[in-house]
Amino acid sequence: DAGVTQSPTHLIKTRGQQVTLRCSPISGHKSVSWYQQVLGQGPQFIFQYYEKEERGRGNFPDRFSARQFPNYSSELNVNALLLGDSALYLCASTATTGAIMNTEAFFGQGTRLTVV
Amino acid sequence: AQSVTQLDSQVPVFEEAPVELRCNYSSSVSVYLFWYVQYPNQGLQLLLKYLSGSTLVKSINGFEAEFNKSQTSFHLRKPSVHISDTAEYFCAVGGVNDYKLSFGAGTTVTVRA
Numbered sequence: 001d002a003g004v005t006q007s008p009t010h011l012i013k014t015r016g017q018q019v020t021l022r023c024s025p026i027s028g029h030k031s032v033s034w035y036q037q038v039l040g041q042g043p044q045f046i047f048q049y050y051e052k053e054e055r056g057r058g059n060f061p062d063r064f065s066a067r068q069f070p071n072y073s074s075e076l077n078v079n080a081l082l083l084g085d086s087a088l089y090l091c092a093s094t095a096t097t098g099a100i101m102n103t104e105a106f107f108g109q110g111t112r113l114t115v116v
Numbered sequence: 117a118q119s120v121t122q123l124d125s126q127v128p129v130f131e132e133a134p135v136e137l138r139c140n141y142s143s144s145v146s147v148y149l150f151w152y153v154q155y156p157n158q159g160l161q162l163l164l165k166y167l168s169g170s171t172l173v174k175s176i177n178g179f180e181a182e183f184n185k186s187q188t189s190f191h192l193r194k195p196s197v198h199i200s201d202t203a204e205y206f207c208a209v210g211g212v213n214d215y216k217l218s219f220g221a222g223t224t225v226t227v228r229a
Contacts, residue, residue: 004159033216042120042206042219043160056215090159105217107152107160 002027004093004108012114013081021076021111025093031055032074033105034066037088049074050096078113086115118143118209122220129197130228137192137223139207149190150208150217151181160206166190202227 005024013019025032031050035043045058049068063079072093078085088110095104123138141147148167152160164175171183181192190207207220 035217035219040221042208042221043217045216045218048215058216092160105162109159 004091004106006089006091006108006111008111009109010112010114012116015081015083015115017081018077018079019081019113021078021089021091021113022073023076023091023093023108024073025091026106029093029095029106030072031094031096032068032072033092033094034074034076035090035092035107036060037090037110038084039087043090046076081115083115086113088112118145118147118211118214118218120207120209120218120220122207122223124223125221126224126226128226128228131199132196134195135193135197135201135225137205137207137225139190139192139220141188141190141207141209143188143209143211145214146212148210148212149181149183150210151179151190151192152206152208152219154204154206154222156203163192163205197225197227199227199229201225 007022033048034046036046037043046060047066048056052068066076068074090110091108092105119142121140129135150165151163153163154160164173164181166173166183174180179194181190183190204222204224206222208217210217
């Protein structure tokens, strides 16, 4: 079975540009979460989507947005990129949300975004 | 809300020596606890988890962690490390009925021959 897949693996953007990152969850998983991991820090929660609805949002500005598609894949969009947005963006998939979600979160390899 | 403190940012250790990575958490609700490992240029892999029941949990590759509710800790141990254990280790906590994980800043383990 394929695990969580993310694309692209690496990306270089200029300040002010917009970027879209993509994630395909494990087959059968309906929930996708996004995390930002800045170099030298632990991952920080950005969003969780379940059944195409936003179920949770972390402390990130409105420049960050996401959506989930009928096939449960997800996109993370970041507008007006800043140097500080440079990070590894991780996608995690789980079978459900809520109480069960935290028991089995599977992470993808991440997308390394560099803003110059 | 939950928070996690990993008390050691870097832990150098010799091959076949024991290692302990310390993790403390704070939470106002019941939690699940996790240890993830991240190898260079890779995503996170679940190493082990505590959900309920026995406070001592073990992984298939020799790691173990013990949940101590009174001390709000979830320290990770391995009695004898290998070169291949060189990686970054993250402690994470998720509130029961919560939708997200809160991670510590990570501990870099470097195993030397």
